Amino acid sequence: MQVDDPQLKPIQEMIETQLPKGSTADRVTTFLSVRGYELQPTEKPGTLVAIIRHIDTQTVRPVTARVTFYFDANGKLNAIEMTRTPNQPIE
Secondary structure, three states, rough: OOOHHHHHHHHHHHHHOOOOOOOOOHHHHHHHHOOOEEEOOOOOOEEEEEEEEEEEEEOOEEEEEEEEEOOOOOEEEEEEEEEEEEEOOOO
């Protein structure tokens, strides 16, 4: 996974560090839920979609990404796709 948006880089680095390729779906789900990231329904089997909100430490502004985790037939993480989404107020 490579992102061009510099504000998404910290999210990319966090995911790559905490969830290396080959991580189980359970590990990914636990990682997301422990941090309070919102999971979204997905229609594709073998995928998990989360909304990850991160505060950019340089600008002290929030950045939000929609992250799709793709798993292989054995339930192991094999790819991640990330797109920036508009920031929503925290509820």
